[in-house]
Amino acid sequence: MVGVSETTPQQNRQSSERSAVVDLAAVEHNVRRLLELARGRTLIAVVKADAYGHGAPEVARAALAAGAHMLGTAHVAEALALRDAGITAPVLAWLHTPSTDFASAVARGVRLGISGGELDAVLDAARAAGTPAVVHLKLDSGLGRNGATEQQWPELVARAARAQDEGLLTVEGIFTHLAVADEPGRPETTEQLDALTRAVAVARAAGLAPRMVHAANTPGLLSAQDLPDPDVMLRDAVRVGLGLYGLSPFADRTPADLGLAPAMTLRARVANVKAVPAGAGVSYGLTYRTDAPTHLALVPLGYADGVPRVATGAPVHIGTGVYPVVGRIAMDQCVVDLSRGRDAVTGESRKAGSEPTVRIGDEAVLFGAAGHPSAADWADAAGTINYEVVTRISPRVPREHVRAAEVSGVVAPRGAEDQGGREHGGDAPAAQGAARDEDAEQAGRPEWALTRHPGTPEEMRALGEALAGSLRAGDLVLLNGELGAGKTTFTQGLGAGLGVREGIISPTFVLTRRHPNRTDGPHPGGPDLVHVDAYRLATAEDVDTIDLEDTLDTCVTVVEWGTGKVEHLSPSRLVVDIDRARGAAATPAAEDLAGVLADLDEQWGDGGAGSEPRRVTVRGVGPRWSEPPAL
Ligand SMILES: *Cc1c(COP(=O)(O)O)cnc(C)c1O
Secondary structure (H helix, E strand, C coil), rough: CCCCECCCHHHHHHHCCEEEEEEEHHHHHHHHHHHHHCCCEEEEEEEEHHHHCCHHHHHHHHHCCCCEEEEEEHHHHHHHHHHHCCCCCCCEECCCCCCCCCCHHHCCCEEEEEEECCHHHHHHHHHHCCCCEEEEEEEEEEEEEECCCCHHHHHHHHHHHHHHCCEEEEEEEEEEEECCCCCCCCHHHHHHHHHHHHHHHHHHHHCCCCCCCEEECCCHHHHHCCCCCCCHCCCEEEEEHHHHHCCCCCCCCCHHHHCCCEEEEEEEECEEEEEEEECCCCHHHCCCCCCCEEEEEEEEECCCHHHCCCCHHHHHHEECCEEEEECCCCCCEEEHHHHHHHHCCCEECCCCCCCCCCCCCCEEEEEEEEEEHHHHHHHHHHHHHHHHHHHHHCCCEEEEHHHHCCCHHHHHCCCHHHHCCCCCCCCHHHHHHHHHHHHHHHHCCEEEEEEEEECCCHHHHHHHHHHCCCCCCCCEEEEEECCCCCHHHHHHHHHHHHHHHCCCCCCCCCCCEECCCCCCCCCCCCEEEEEECCCCCCCCHHHHHCCCCCCCCCCCEECCCCCCCHHHHHCCCCEEEEEEEHHCCCCCHHHCCCHHHHHHCCCCCCCCCHHEEEEEEEEECCCHCCCCCCC
C-alpha cells in the first residue's frame, strides 16, 4: 500500500528512474467490465504470481473494492501472503505439493483446490486445526495438468463425501480449467464444459452440494456471450486473471476491443543519447551496425528487469516517436536507434535530423496503455504471450501504484495532444494542456454553470431525471467523470426523465446504444436517448466513425468521456462534470494510510466512505443554452 499515490502516472514517471507503473483505477475499471460480462456470477480475481507482476496486495484490494468477490492464487504461500497483508476476503489456492503448508491454509481460511493426491494431508490439517477445510474439487476435463480425470472422479467424490460427513471438509465448489478458450469456436472447450456438467452430476449423486461450479478464465468469460448458451461457460463463478490487468487473451483483439484498460506501464528515463557515425556497432556481439550517421538512446531496462533478451526490434515510445530496440538486449539496458523512428500517432517513418529527437532524461515507455506499444507488441517480438511479458517484470523494477485521475488519459494517449497533452513526458505537458483548455473555452465559452451535490445514488438519479425535463431532440450532453463517479446512474435518471426504455448500463462494449422512447412512458412521442461512451475513442476523427450525426437531430445524445472529442458535432451542448466533492479540497485523511485504504474501498453507494457526495457541475455552451435548465 505504501506505493499507492494520488498522483497520475505522468507525475510519477517524471520523478522516478525506472518503474512499472500500475494504475489501480484501470484495474477497477477492468473488474467492473468483467463483472458486467459475468452477469451476476461470482468473480474470482486471480492474483497469482504477484498479480501477474502488478503487485498482489494492491491489485487484490483494488479488485475487491471494485466488486470482485473472491481471490485466486496458484500456491497456498501466495494466499497466505495476502492474509499477511491483512486481506481477509475468501481466497482459493489450487496447486499443491507434499510440502504445502495445509495447516496454515486451513487455520487461516484459505480455500483449497483438490485434485486428489493432497486430500489426506488436507484432512490431517483439518483434524489438527479442528476446523473443516473448505475445498473446491478439481476436474481435469482435458487440459492434462492438475485435477482428477473423469476416471478418477467418482473415487475423489466418494472420499470427499465421506470426509464431509465426518466434518473434516466442506465441498464448496467444483472446477475445471480450460485449454483452448483463447481460440473461441474450438470444439474442445464444449467437450470440457460437458465433462464438467457430468462431473457435477456425479458429485450431486454422491450427496455433495457444491454451490460454486466454475470453469471460465479470462478468454472463457470474454467469449461466453458468443456461445449458444453463455450459462454453460459462466456457471456460478468465473476465475479471471489477465483481464484484470487489462490485457487481451486473443491474438486478434486488442484490450480496447474488449473494453479493457491495460494497467501496467513499463517505463524508464533515457540514460544516454549520443551521435554515432555510420557503421557503429551496438551492444554485445556487435550484431547491429548503424547504416548512416545517427543518434542512439540508451534505455536502462534489460533482461535482469524481465525485459526478454530475445526481443530485439521491439518498440520503445519516447516523446512523439517510436523506435526499435537494436542489437542485443543486455542485463541492465537496451539501445534504440533514433534514425529508425516512426511517428507515434501516424506510424509514418521519420527522417533523422542532425539534432537528436530524444534527450537524456526523456520518458521511454516500453509498453503501456493504448497509444503506447503494448505488452502484446513485446510478446510478438519475443515469441511469447502478453501474460509472460508482464509477469516476468522482475522485482528489480520498482512498482508504482497510482490511481490515474482520469483513466481516459491512460487508455487513449493516442491524440493526447487533442485532449490537453496529458500523456508523454515531453516538454511541459501541463502548460500545453492549459493553453489548449483556454483555446477550447474561447471557442465555446460556457454561458453559466450550475453546481449540485447529490449525496446518494438516488439523488444523482433524481438530478438526471430533473435535467431531462429541459432536454429535447437534438440536444447533446457531454458527461465527464472518473470511473465510479456515477455517470451511469446520472444517465439512468436522464433516461427515466425522458421516458425511454430501461436497461441503461455503462456502454463501453457497444460504444453507442439507443434507448427508444416508451409509448407507455411519461413522454410518449419524445426523443430517444442515444448513450455513447467515447472512452475508447481517442480523437474527433474516431468519433466520426460511429456516425452520431445520423441520430443527433432526432434524439438526445449523451456522450460519456465526451469532452475533447465531440464538440465538433454541435455548436450547443451541455457539459456535465461529476467529481468527488472531496477531490477539490485537500483531504488530510487521504494523506495517511487509512485515507488511502478508504479510497480504495470506495464505491458509490455502498455506505461508509462510498457515501461521499459528488459534485455535479453543469455548464451550457452555445445559443441553445443561453439560459440554464431548471434543476
Ligand atoms: C491462471 C489461472 C486462471 C486465470 O487465467 P486467465 O487466463 O489469466 O484469466 C484461472 N484458473 C486457473 C486454474 C489458473 O491457473
